[in-house]
Amino acid sequence: MTKRIPCVLAAAVFVALSVSCSNDDDVIKLAGNTQAASAEGEVLYSKAKAADDAGKSSSAIKQYGKMADKYPFASSAAQARFRQAELLEQKGDIQKSFDAYQKFLKRYQSSGLYAKALERQARMAQSAADGDVRSSFVGLKTRLSIEKTVGMLAAVRDNAPRSETSAKAQFTIGELYQGKKDSKDAIEAFRKLVSDQPESSYAPEALFRVGVVLMEEADRGNRNQATLELSREAFSDYLLQYPGHSKNAEARRMSGDIGGREINRSLEIAEFYDQSGQTESAKIYYREVLKRAGSGDAHDKAKSRLKALGE
Secondary structure, eight states: OOOOOOOHHHHHHHHHHHHHHHHHHHHHHHHHHHHHHHHHHHHHHHHHHHHHHOOOOHHHHHHHHHHHHOOTTTTHHHHHHHHHHHHHHTTHHHHHHHHHHHHHHOOTSSTTTHHHHHHHHHHHHHHHHHHEETTTTTOEOOOHHHHHHHHHHHHHHHHTTTTTHHHHHHHHHHHHHHHHHHHHHHHHHHHHHHHOOOTTTHHHHHHHHHHHHHHHHTTTTOOTTHHHHHHHHOOOOOOOOHHTTHHHHHHHHHHHHHHHHHHHHHHHHHHHHHTTTTTHHHHHHHHHHHHHSSSHHHHHHHHHHHHHHTO
């Protein structure tokens, strides 16, 4: 019986035969074409550099970009892409500059300019988050949309995984959403930071912020009693995971306040149902107030209303 050649061996035999059967002139021609392309790229780089040196930044930006796009493996391609991003940054075209740095960081990770490109990109994303971005024309501060800014920060985070730069970018994403009162996305962003980089210097504050965001949501009128309980749990997790952190005392105070907030929230819900004519639902929350508060204004109001409602 004839034995079958294993797939890997068969593939190797095929490649060997293909190479042996090919014309040596084709191999030489391929190498020559690569060298020629590299040479053409260097010529284009020289033209871009000349325009750059002459102060013709718009022309230089265009030619540096063309060189890096067309000849990415040429010896000066990394420098061309970096300089393109740098000139765009100097002109105030933040979005295009950020994108050019991103292209550089994706392709030229072994370049000596990598750390500098990452630092500049991170600085630009942070400036965008702070609203400290200047228009390329009139020099006035402007603000990028939250979607674009979050996209920039996410790119920085992913370009520098497990670093403080990455942690800061992710924390800033959470802050942006918190500032927009987008509780769901803010909590998700802060929790992602704690999950991905629990040892970073930003993680304790991120977990503390989860509790704060939930309390803010409750203060804005969220009638779901579970919101305050989730806030209490977040503060508890924070105190357990990061004992000794600078916000520990504040977390304990805020967690203690939740009991009073829960009583007031129950009273608000009871009064809401009461005024809406939903008597039985109102009674449930009035009873909850009495259960949680042995005395005080809330206790007295709940007791009075329950009596008026027939209890």
